Every structure is written in C-alpha cells, then in structure tokens.
Amino acid sequence: NAGVTQTPKFQVLKTGQSMTLQCAQDMNHEYMSWYRQDPGMGLRLIHYSVGAGITDQGEVPNGYNVSRSTTEDFPLRLLSAAPSQTSVYFCATTGPRRTEAFFGQGTRLTVV
Amino acid sequence: GQQLNQSPQSMFIQEGEDVSMNCTSSSIFNTWLWYKQDPGEGPVLLIALYKAGELTSNGRLTAQFGITRKDSFLNISASIPSDVGIYFCAGRDGNKLVFGAGTILRVKS
Numbered sequence: 001n002a003g004v005t006q007t008p009k010f011q012v013l014k015t016g017q018s019m020t021l022q023c024a025q026d027m028n029h030e031y032m033s034w035y036r037q038d039p040g041m042g043l044r045l046i047h048y049s050v051g052a053g054i055t056d057q058g059e060v061p062n063g064y065n066v067s068r069s070t071t072e073d074f075p076l077r078l079l080s081a082a083p084s085q086t087s088v089y090f091c092a093t094t095g096p097r098r099t100e101a102f103f104g105q106g107t108r109l110t111v112v
Numbered sequence: 113g114q115q116l117n118q119s120p121q122s123m124f125i126q127e128g129e130d131v132s133m134n135c136t137s138s139s140i141f142n143t144w145l146w147y148k149q150d151p152g153e154g155p156v157l158l159i160a161l162y163k164a165g166e167l168t169s170n171g172r173l174t175a176q177f178g179i180t181r182k183d184s185f186l187n188i189s190a191s192i193p194s195d196v197g198i199y200f201c202a203g204r205d206g207n208k209l210v211f212g213a214g215t216i217l218r219v220k221s
Contacts, residue, residue: 004154031207033208033209035211040121040213040214041213042116042118042200042211042212042213042214043155043200043202043209043211044211045208045209045210048207048208050207056207058208090154090155092154094209100145100157100160101145101155101157101202101209102157103154103155103156104154105152105153105154106152106153106154
C-alpha cells in the first residue's frame with residue numbers, strides 16, 4: 001500500500017516551460033489537494049478536488065491548473081513556469097472524515 | 113484568508129527537556145491537527161483533535177483543543193534526538209486545511 005505517490009521528486013525548469021507534477025493515491029479517497037511549501041510560510045493550498053470531475057481553487061491558484069478525471073490521479077500543471085514557483089509541492093488526500101490529510105513525499109521544483 | 117499564528121518559530125532544547133508550542137487563530141476551527149515533517153519528507157499526522165477542550169496523547173506527545181476553538185497547543189515530554197523536525201498545526205475550514213508556519217525543533221544531545 002503506497003499511499004500517496006508523487007513524481008518526480010526533483011525538477012529544474014527554465015522560465016516559461018510547462019510541466020505536470022503527478023500525484024497518485026491508492027487509498028480510494030475522494031478528497032485530494034495540492035500545497036506548496038515555502039520557507040517560513042508553512043503549506044499553502046493551491047487547488048483541491050472533492051471527487052472525480054470536481055476541482056476548486058485554494059489560496060494560491062494562479063499559474064497552476066488541475067484536473068481530476070479519476071479518483072486515483074490529481075495532476076498539477078504549471079502552464080508557464082516562473083521563478084516565483086520555485087518551491088516544494090505536496091499532494092495530499094483526506095479520508096471520509098475530511099480531517100486527517102495524508103501527504104506524499106513532495107516534489108522539489110526549481111525554476112531558473 | 114485565514115491565518116494561524118504558530119509559536120515559537122524555532123526551539124533549541126536539551127535532550128530530556130519538555131517542549132511546548134502553540135497555535136492561535138482569529139477564526140474558529142472545528143478540527144485541529146498537528147503534523148511533524150522530517151527533512152525531505154511530507155508532513156505526517158501526529159494528533160487530531162475534534163472537540164473543544166479535548167486533550168489527546170500519543171506517546172510522549174499531548175495536544176489540546178482550546179475551549180474557544182481558536183487555539184491549540186502541543187507538548188512533547190522528555191525530548192529525544194529523533195524529535196528534531198518541523199511541527200505544523202493545522203485547522204480545518206470546511207474542505208480545506210489551513211496551516212501554521214511551523215515550529216522548527218532542534219534537540220541538543
């Protein structure tokens with residue numbers, strides 16, 4: 001049982017490039033979310049999904065797109081990478097009680 | 113948006129000492145969570161609190177959900193080197209979790 005799997009673990013992009021961060025879960029949870037973690041700022045919610053076909057914006061959605069075609073997968077797309085998007089990105093799922101969140105190991109993204 | 117004020121920002125303590133950290137908010141939360149993050153890893157849930165006034169323990173960790181529902185604290189007793197890491201509080205707001213900025217714990221053995 002892998003839980004929440006994120007790929008890649010590390011990525012370097014040039015400004016203006018696009019890419020997709022992958023997140024897959026095998027916990028059959030409806031709720032999935034993406035956070036970014038920056039020094040001294042904790043985790044900030046980018047986008048979330050309460051089930052397949054449903055997504056919504058979090059606190060810092062600009063520059064990111066998401067889709068949720070299956071329960072298992074919740075990819076995060078950077079449309080045109082900017083240095084301000086250099087961060088560590090975490091995907092999380094939440095069980096039926098909508099309380100405890102289970103996190104992946106993170107993707108460390110650097111935009112140069 | 114909502115903000116959680118977590119303090120202290122960092123702590124440097126002797127092994128064996130007790131540790132206390134807390135989170136306060138201007139908004140009410142119905143659930144408080146405490147997470148620990150090790151270097152290079154994602155946060156891992158330590159304790160979940162669901163009712164105002166609730167006091168819950170997990171080994172050497174004890175956390176309480178404030179009566180006003182606007183605060184929570186986490187205590188670690190008899191700290192050991194593996195307690196090193198970043199501790200986050202989080203409050204649940206509907207479908208979303210709001211996180212504090214974290215407390216960095218460093219233990220001197």
